[in-house]
């Protein structure tokens with residue numbers, strides 16, 4: 001039993017570290033990157049001020065993991081070569097502004 005609870009603790013610690021890494025991003029930097037690299041194409045396709053795509057009724061993203069994957073996907077499409085912390089900043093910005101996943 002001790003062993004099980006020890007590894008559970010280690011898992012919880014690892015998980016907390018990852019979660020903190022995620023929360024430590026900078027949404028205002030994400031907003032800047034978004035204006036620079038992301039908004040124009042979304043506006044071209046969905047109109048509005050660029051947020052339409054994130055708040056439309058049939059938006060596709062349902063989880064924070066999905067959001068991360070989509071940001072990485074769009075980043076690869078445009079070959080903008082964003083670094084991992086910039087991706088995090090974007091994900092946090094989009095989540096705080098639009099998606100509001102827990």
Ligand code: HEC
Pocket residue numbers: 034037038039041042045053054058059060061067070071074075077078080090094
């Ligand atoms: C060349 C055009 C283009 C660029 C540039 C682009 N995207 Fe997208 N993005 C799209 C299209 C098209 C969709 C919709 C795909 C769909 O509905 O199947 C989309 C969808 C998304 C979604 C999901 C919206 C939903 O339905 O919930 C997110 C999140 C997203 N993009 C993030 C980004 C981020 C972050 C960047 C900048 C790094 C970016 N995109 C750059 C074309 C682009």
